[in-house]
Amino acid sequence: MTRAYYTFTPYNVGRWIIWTAFALVLLLAPQVFTSNLAVSMLSQMGIAIIACLAYNILLGQGGMLSFGHAVYSGLGSYFAIHTLLKVAQGELAVPVSLIPLVGGLAGLFFAFLFGYVTTRKAGTAFAMITLGVGELVFALSLMFSDFFGGEAGITADRVVGEPFFGITFGPTVQVYYLIAVYTFVCVAAMYAFTRTPLGRILNAVRDNPERVEFIGYNTQIVRYLAFMVSGFFAGIAGGLGAILFEIVTAEVVGPLRSGAYLLFTFLGGATFFFGPIIGGILMVLALVFLSELTKAWLLYLGLVFMFMVMYAPGGIASLIMMNLRVAAFGRLRELWVSYLALGITGVVALLGAGALIEMVYHLQLNAAIGPHVEYLGARLDSSRAESWVGAVFVMLTGVGLFELARRHFRAHWNEIQADIEKEIKRREMMA
Amino acid sequence: MEFVIVSLLNGVSYGLLLFMLSSGLTLIFSMMGVLNFAHASFYMLGAYVAYALSGIVGFWVALLLAPLLVGLAGALFEKTSLRKVHPFGHVPELLITFGLSYVVLELVQLVWGRSAVSFTPPAALQGPAFTLIHTAQDTMAFAWGQAPAEVCAQAACTPFPATRAFMMLVAVGMLVTLWLLITRTRVGLIIQAALTHPQMVEALGHNVPRVFMLVFGIGTGLAGLAGVIGGVTFVTEPAMAAALGAIVFAVVVIGGLGSLPGAFLASLLIGVIQTFAVSIDHSIGSLLTRIGVPLGEALASKDFLRLTLSQVAPVLPYLFLVLILIFRPKGLLGTRDH
Amino acid sequence: QSARQAARQQAAAAANAPLAGQTVKIAWIDPLSGLMAPVGSNQVRSFQFFAEKFSGPNPYNPAGVKWEVVPFDNKLSPAESLTALQSAIDQGIRYITQGNGSSVAGALIEAVARHNARNPGKEVIFLNHSAVDPDFTNSKCNYWHFRFDADTSMKMEALTTFMKDQPDIKKVYLLNQNYSHGHQVAKYAKELLARKRPDVEIVGEDLHPLAQVRDFAPYIAKIKASGADAVITGNWGSDLALLVKAAMEGGYTGKFYTYYAGVTGTPTALGTQAEGRVYQVSYNHYNMGGDMQKWQDEFKKRFNADFYTGSVIHIFRSLSEAMAKAKSTDPVQVAKVLEGLKFTSYNGEVEMRRTDHQLQQPLYLTRWQKADAKFPYRVENTEMTFALVREFPAYIASTPTSCNMQRPG
């Protein structure tokens, strides 16, 4: 855990490796996943990553729980798309590749505007004001159709201006690479931010605002500045979204979007910088992919959240870090069997549960279409008792075995942790 | 004239419905510090459960059973899930209720389908509770229940639905009971203390977990009760949760976190203001023209000038929310500045 | 004997079914979650039901193709819809259909147009089943978009034609959802009433946010105060149900002229009190007799739900007709034939007008009342039905278009 705030040494090999790897992933992803959908999803992931990281500047680093951050990404989108239109009409000459920055500036501006009131308070008051502002902006966006284009939204064509080295941004791949570049730069920038005086003081404000006042800082200003930084990056994400979809509708400022930022940032892990990156990826997978796989996606989503919050409140990132810690003390090797066991039994349990849920949904939604449910390639007959009994059986065995595996794992895990604690104490002594 | 009276009644009764929801939320929020995002889901659950029960045991029994069941469900959730995350702090608590709201919504749709069900009030609550009669010679009269047709033939009759009257009744009852619970029992103290130092409270010999469970159960039970009544008065459909969820938060905050009277006041205010706002067709533009500011065609067509108060009425609560938090962060009757 | 007839027809159809054995996939991109989920899930069933019914050679499928409907849940979100469109295209689907939410429709029209322009040879056709914003067949009209519902202006045309000869209507109140659909309804109501009933006074106009209002009592109080004897509303879903409910309780005695009173959920909420007070204008109704009746009953038996999105049938039939004529399932060929296509459907002679791709078809005004021998169909298992009040031939409902269609090279 301590590592989370380790001092930043600019020329450190590990870090170089990580960042190059990140760049490579961004670079090669569309070579691996080539279909239009895949590319479009990758693009959305890039955007989601920026948005979630921006959000985490508030949640994770500033301890500010915002229910209305979509306002800033959303308004970013709107300004970006209006710029795009102006460019199309030849009233402005902004290269498409820079339009996301327009979004960013919009986000910054509104963060500057609303932030002044919202950041005056922290804690619940802050959360509630953002909720209010969020709902207001959303409602008004449906009323002021001049600017927001009502619920039909604003549409534009991103293929405007001179092709630049043959880049028209027509094909999604080109847009993807634009987004990839922005993602890389923004992630780097936001990481850097956490390493600056303001970034660190922000952590201090999160932990103990009162004390910060007594070491010379005005907590209000700290929150305000952080809010603006966050708004700026959120705006960039919004701008990219506008270019990707070529349409911006009220939903981009809506409470659902804000909620998604919160949920997935947390799911990814708000306590670590890279948590929201995972969160962003999950966000796209869940909202786009899951809902295409199954009608029960909302149920799955809800359940996953409840379990994650209960058993991994630090989000996925924290799980990773814990294992890294174990690895750092060279103990991970012992665990892989347990993990395998957990994995297999877990999958079995999920298979059963999934089959049940799918069949229930089938009965409720379209039994009449026919009794058959396509389930992971298999074909279940929801009208026959066998399939039900089968599913239940599979699930129960899965759950049972999983529980066993889990107990064994727990024990082992604790023992390892205990050893590690000892080790740490020892090193402290030696130090 | 009767327009004002009726609007007032409408406003108050709507406000009281809001209160039924916000009371439970306030209870949970003030005592456990949990922003229960699933509160409206329990409200919906109440409506559906009562709908299902009323088919079997009749409305009145359902009116009693449904809240109990919902309360139990709430308590169960607290025991099995919320309790686990309590140590992690408020954000996780909030998120788990967030997740729960999805799950509840889906389950409800699984059981009762995705479209509205016809949850009709019992005979006793059908038709008007009383009728305002505005006679031709401009005098006001008042009649219990349905006014005779011949009267209404040559006078304007404005019936006031029994469901709403009933709603008002229950809400007031609720206020009283809650008030007693909080002020007359030590439970309130225990929980507030446990908020900051749970271990210490336990060390003093109080079974904190059970009390928390109790409170959450009661809170959600109240939501359930509100659901039963909201369900018969309005429509029982999956969207009913989403539609009220956020507003209730606005109410609770405007009233002042943890302040029951505050929640009550805020609910009424919002109910009434919203109701009257609907009846005002003035927009900034029309006002400007009224006071003689000439508006060019171009200007007059700007929609922020055309937007009438009645159009924004439904979002007024959020406006108040923001204003209150800026100018009186304690809320109307709140005691603590969060 | 009639059975033998049918059999012979079948055989005949099979004989000259040029594309028998081919499968045509239609991507259905509409909400299965959120506000419109009820409507959406009803409509996806409708599509699947008729895909099944019409597949293979039969009188309703001269092309003899096999239909397959691939549903995508777009959560009523344009952005999501575009992603859905992407994956549909990736799966090689060339026909998409949608209808809920004019916003989504607008987005799809543009997206499809763009796609077709950017990817020649992979064209996609957008079959719009219920999005009723007139712009789609006027200012925003597009070659690849075909609308099978009747747009807001047509329905209002019919509605006002009816009102014209209702002397007891003197004061009208317009109450609509504050989004383009609502705006359009209000706009055309004012326009057409002014033309056909200058004497009718519009005593009030209100726009309320979409699906935000729980309590319509205030609006009813206002309407009563205005003395209106008729309310015109494009509301749907709970916004309509709650409105009417509040009206009944608030002792409002006027009539409601609606677009979507028949849509899932609302009839249940209307209940018996609303008897004779709620009108709906649509291109089909619940008591049309003939095949339609058979299908509706069958649909209800299977899904315990009502079939109301009649455009589904138009879509399958016109596609099949067009494919048969074009002897191909390639959208480019099909589109050529589809525009201007004429055929007889359950509501008589219909035509996909060449100039704007708006289906020209008769409209019906129906009234909410007790089901009886004449109008037996019991909506959502209430004892009520929507009884036919008046039929409007296509030419009456038809409205001019400002579209000048750009046809690809």
Place this chain on the structure above:
Amino acid sequence: MNATPSTEAPVLELRNVWKRFGKTEIIRGANLAVRGGERVAVIGPNGAGKSTLFNLISGRFAPSSGEIWLNGQRIDGKKPYQINRMGLSRSFQITNIFPKLSVFENLRCSVLWSLGYRYTFIRFLADLDDANERAEALLDRIGLHKKRDTLAMNLTYAEQRALEIGITIAGGASVILLDEPTAGMSKSETRRFIELIREVTEGKTLLTVEHDMGVVFGLADRIAVVVYGEVIAFDTPEAVRANPRVQEAYLGSVLAQQQAAEVAH
């Protein structure tokens, strides 16, 4: 930053300061003039108003009336951070640190402002050599370099108290207020701590609240006695110990005498 010990002009001065909460008067016309570079111990019964006095000086509360002067500027009613920037820093009676930051970060955060980095977000902390060096130096001074990267919340009580002091002195303020720095420490710890305080406040003006007479008489040049919100005496240890009013109000007890005696050997 360091204030050169001057003899005459008071560095910190309270002029007839009053503080009421509701109608209860907590501080009732307190007067105090502290010279630069001297070490003052503030003693008095529980609830006399010592911490409140500190809260008023450090800007946590604004006085109801009266004036507070720091280095010739009026500071009453100013915000804590403003006062801190003017060279006054205080510690808390109930430990008040940044629990989720490592010890090192706790200290580094506390030096930033005084080194003029303010709200910078265009430079890396790692590159701020002066800040890092100062933080490291502090680590050694308060003897926590072993716990450099431990999260503050995992320290023992004593360690946390040490960190508390570290944070307080980090900014290099010239006037330092310590509220019961040695509370809850064993004799030995306390001894070590007094030493620590001595050296880190070398050449600075120090005010400290203490109940342990050992500490008081061991540390202070002058002692201010607060009783019921008034400074009833402000003088050298000997004089104060002699003062009869102080005797009955506070010291008049075996324990105090013993403690005081203990410093002797």
Place this chain on the structure above:
Amino acid sequence: MLQIDNLHAFYGKSHVLHGVHFHVGAGEIVALLGRNGSGRSTTAKAIMGLVDAEGDIRFKGERITGLKPFEVAHRGIGYVPESRDIFPKLTVHQNLQLGVKGSGKGARWSFDDMYAMFPRLRERRHTEAGVLSGGEQQMLTLCRTLMGDPDLIIIDEPTEGLAPKIVEQVADYLRALKAKGISVLLIEQKLTIALEISDRALVMGHGSIVFDGTPAELKANPYVRREWLEVG
């Protein structure tokens, strides 16, 4: 009264108490001494069931290891933590009310006894406890625990932050408790008092008891004093 054998306690993974043995007799005041971090508070928490502990803790002959804190409290053990956990948002009086277990009938102490003991508290009875002075808070925690009418009371550094006069007062009233037949486990820093009022003294070092004897014996044992208490 209280009998502890081979007690081990853990904070998460770190093992803090390594087999603690001692007992507290009825009506006896036992001082638990030791340096900072030696594990005294942990011992107290372990008895109250506030940290996960293994080993054998018996109270009035009944095994209470692993019981929930409120169950332990109801057995008749009162606990005054070192981090004066007063309830900041409640008034002084409400804080005292929360001390009362169940109906609170037949308790040895009444509110008035408390206010009599510390008049300062009576003055502030209706103010939020959070704003009390450090010392006042200390007094409040003591009284709050007494309201629960315990038979054994564990007090963790009660005199911390108290003015010398009050310290002596506390000492007196600990004796008063003893007089009422209440046993006291006193965790203290201030040797002077601790040794003065206690019947027995325990010294703790590195998570186990290193000395158990009378104050006199301890005074006479320079080794322990230097090694484990670091006082000459």
